[in-house]
Amino acid sequence: MLKISLVDNARQRRVIVEGKLVAPWVAELRNACQEARADLDGRELVVEMKCVTTISQEGENVILELINGGIRFRCHGLFAKHVVKELTRRASRNLGTRAGD
Numbered sequence: 001m002l003k004i005s006l007v008d009n010a011r012q013r014r015v016i017v018e019g020k021l022v023a024p025w026v027a028e029l030r031n032a033c034q035e036a037r038a039d040l041d042g043r044e045l046v047v048e049m050k051c052v053t054t055i056s057q058e059g060e061n062v063i064l065e066l067i068n069g070g071i072r073f074r075c076h077g078l079f080a081k082h083v084v085k086e087l088t089r090r091a092s093r094n095l096g097t098r099a100g101d
Contacts, residue, residue: 001025004032012044014074018051021059030062033071047073049080060087067091 002025005016015036017029029047036045047066052075055063064087067073073088075081 004028012046013040014046014048016048016050020054021052022054022056023058026058026062033066045071047071049075052080055083063087064091
């Protein structure tokens with residue numbers, strides 16, 4: 001089960017993710033972020049990972065896609081922090097490799 005909530009304020013829009021980021025709910029995160037980007041009006045988009053207990057390979061792929069798309073992540077809990085940190089490193093290495101081509 002995955003719960004996705006949107007919270008808006010003047011500076012940012014937060015997509016709050018709670019639960020298990022696994023199929024078939026991975027697509028819901030991608031869709032929620034695409035919809036959230038539609039009318040930011042200059043605000044920052046942040047995905048906030050709260051109480052995330054499981055992240056499948058498909059979930060990691062979507063997180064990496066969102067990181068590469070410029071979305072910032074804020075994580076609560078060691079598990080989510082570790083996964084997002086590793087994916088951010090991978091995205092940075094891939095960016096450096098592409099820049100050197």
